[in-house]
Amino acid sequence: MPTTATLICADNTGAKILKIAQVTRYKGRHSRQPAAAVGDFVTVTVKKGASELRKQIFGAVIVRQKYPIRRLNGVRITFEDNAAVLVTPEGEIKGTDIKGPVAAEAAEKWPRIANGLENAFKIEK
Secondary structure, three states: OEOOOEEEEOEOOOEEEEEEEEEOOOOOOOOOOOEOOOOOEEEEEEEEEOOOOOOOEEEEEEEEOOOOEEOOOOOEEOOOOOEEEEEOOOOOEOOOOEOOOEEHHHHHHOHHHHHOOOOOOEEOO
């Protein structure tokens, strides 16, 4: 997903719609738009949600994307929406619950997101 893409917030922090402001740790090419995929850490702003969260910058990890993800065994997996979870700079989840499925790639890269999956389920490899 490129910068300025909108995401659904998949946790219970009070944020509803997120917008990607920056893809952190992205080394690109001249005049190429920075893009992120499942498991990447991005900087987001809250566009719709609780008033104390709006117009602020947060870190987030992308947990679902519509574009097909190709796994090493050849299977391609897609989701219904683009979603992210708000996290602290250390990698802790800001909310206490994650709504919907989480890609295995994101759960492997971020173990604290995998620990927060009580009600949601991880899409296995």
